[in-house]
Amino acid sequence: MPAHTFARSRYATDLLGRVAAGWRRIADDQRRGVIGAARVAADLAALDAPPALLMTAGHVIQEEIHHLEVCARVLEELAPGRANRLDPPDLGQAPSERGANLGLPRATISSERTLARTLVADYALGKPVTAASFAAARALIREPLLAWAYTELLHDETRHATFGARAAVWVIRNWSAREREALWTACLAAPGPGSATHSNDPEAEALGLLPADVDCALPRWILPHLEPLGLHPRPANEQTLLH
């Protein structure tokens, strides 16, 4: 991919080190995305979800793996010689312990309530916010490699958001209005996506070398997908979510 260049010589070593560390955190987020999507697919299958929904869940897993590949490509350029060092540093740990380090619950079939909350909070509400932060960084970046990476990362997010809403509609199809209300309250109280891994590096963020936090306003396009859930959030600030 010769067009996807990164001019390392433009930046101080210290800044490059922080940017590489930031992209390792993004890679960790993507790894969580793979595990989370696989878990959602398994939970939906256990609940006898229709094959069409399971097919989409399978595509989401595949796309999250692609996002991990994109991060590996970025890290090859940012930290040559440390390419593909996408695993957490403590590789001596058992996989289940590594999962715990990534903040993941142990692999068990989730309750219907937990699954619904994941689909709404992490996918329907969370993915548009993640996409917005990548889109904002892409608008600033002058490095072709990172412009490509942001495009690849945000490309699937809108579809993942609508998948989350559609799958949640199926999961809660027999829920009462009161149960739906409780779900909505729980989702609004959940921490935003990537909130634990945000870099908070104004210098790198101003150059688009790392994505910055964006405000958590919902884009208007997701609202029709939330309506069948019986959830009616107010849209705001759709400007930040254009991509």
Ligand SMILES: [Fe+2]
């Ligand atoms: Fe992703």
